[in-house]
Amino acid sequence: MLVNAKKILLYAKKENFAVPATNFIDLDTARSYVTVAQQRGLPLILAYAQSHNKLISLEEAALIGKFLAKKNDVPIVLHLDHGEDTDFIFQAIDLGFTSVMIDASSAPFQENIATTKKVVDYAHQYDVTVEAELGHVDSNDFSESPTVTDSIYTEVEDVLEFVDKTNVDSLAISIGTAHGIYKGTPQIHFDRLEEIDRMTKVPLVLHGGSSSGDTNLNRCATHGISKVNIFSDFIHEAFSVIHKKEPEDYLELKTLVNQTMEEVLNHYYDVFETKSIK
Numbered sequence: 001m002l003v004n005a006k007k008i009l010l011y012a013k014k015e016n017f018a019v020p021a022t023n024f025i026d027l028d029t030a031r032s033y034v035t036v037a038q039q040r041g042l043p044l045i046l047a048y049a050q051s052h053n054k055l056i057s058l059e060e061a062a063l064i065g066k067f068l069a070k071k072n073d074v075p076i077v078l079h080l081d082h083g084e085d086t087d088f089i090f091q092a093i094d095l096g097f098t099s100v101m102i103d104a105s106s107a108p109f110q111e112n113i114a115t116t117k118k119v120v121d122y123a124h125q126y127d128v129t130v131e132a133e134l135g136h137v138d139s140n141d142f143s144e145s146p147t148v149t150d151s152i153y154t155e156v157e158d159v160l161e162f163v164d165k166t167n168v169d170s171l172a173i174s175i176g177t178a179h180g181i182y183k184g185t186p187q188i189h190f191d192r193l194e195e196i197d198r199m200t201k202v203p204l205v206l207h208g209g210s211s212s213g214d215t216n217l218n219r220c221a222t223h224g225i226s227k228v229n230i231f232s233d234f235i236h237e238a239f240s241v242i243h244k245k246e247p248e249d250y251l252e253l254k255t256l257v258n259q260t261m262e263e264v265l266n267h268y269y270d271v272f273e274t275k276s277i278k
């Protein structure tokens, strides 16, 4: 069933688990994620990043996402990941996305507030939930994030003002992860996470979940993070399985890749201790 992110993320925050947000880039990836969600009876955030619009258009993503969500009975959120401009975000809402992210995290604080507020005002008219980013999660290779940048950690004292002025539904914070695949395991600032979690009722989001280490991710999911974005681990694992198993033809390759995508999501559902929504 197609739902927005509000109830799912508030429940995840209350029950100390996280919901995976998995980026799809075609029908196969989307179907693989939804298949696992349906098999396990768990919620899923099916995410489409604006930066992937050369691989798959917004219109195509909306059709695929809505079709798969409505065909299954587990709660599925069709989410726009890293919306870079308000025109694109409003178009996603008009096409039936139930959740959007506005990434104005590179802009100065007050500008981030103003842009986020504009998106919230539009989205809430249609019961669409909004995620914003405060602080900045860097990108160290090609990933769902549009540009290569450095991280700026989220300041605890900015969180209350930001949430109060924007009325945003969830907040991506920067506590040490980065987009893409790391060269080593990252240093995550759990003390800052717990401090932010204590001071706001708004569910918190971790970007750059891939290759952050299962122990780190489990601790985040059970200590204040309600949504974890995962993308690079899927494509990285799929590519390495192709190298390892050397499929005979393209059809065999596609089957192998789809199975691998399912295995990776199954793994992260366990790591995030995701529970069904009551």
Ligand SMILES: [Zn+2]
Pocket (backbone or CB within 6 Å): 082, 137, 144, 145, 179, 207, 208, 229
């Ligand atoms: Zn991200």
